[in-house]
Amino acid sequence: MEIEKIKSILDAIKDTDIEEIWFEKGGEKSGFRRKDISSSASEPSGEIVFEAPKPHNKESIQKVLSSSNQIKSTMVGTFLRSATPGGKPLVEEGDFVTVGQKVGIVEAMKVMKEITSQISGKMIKVLVADNHPVEYGQPLFEVDTDYANKKH
Incomplete structure (x- = not known):
């Protein structure tokens, strides 16, 4: 090339x-x-x-804080809940997720992009079904970020 x-x-x-x-x-x-x-x-x-640098600025931090109860798609593609076809979903409703945990995959033109949680809490709702198309920024999961502070 x-x-x-x-x-x-x-x-x-x-x-x-x-x-x-x-x-x-x-x-x-x-x-x-x-x-x-x-x-x-x-x-x-x-x-x-x-390696492409990813600068952090006040706007990007504020955007994360304003939607802190959702995990969103980072690209356009097809949402996959498991790492292998027909495999067990990476997370289920009711699971506790932590920052950096792999929660899904978005595939576009054979490029697989892992979706990792940017927040910790209890997974309360899966918003997109497995193998369905998603848009950039589309919410994939709802997370109860106050779960750790609540009495169970």
């Missing part, structure tokens, strides 16, 4: 939530995967790895 084409692809997806993208043309495969900064250092994989 030509260097200019690689640069244009990286530039086109740098401000998106796409974590991985692969191309195949004439038997030649090329791929890109964002670097997972939470994982430990490993052997080089031969893949081109890049």
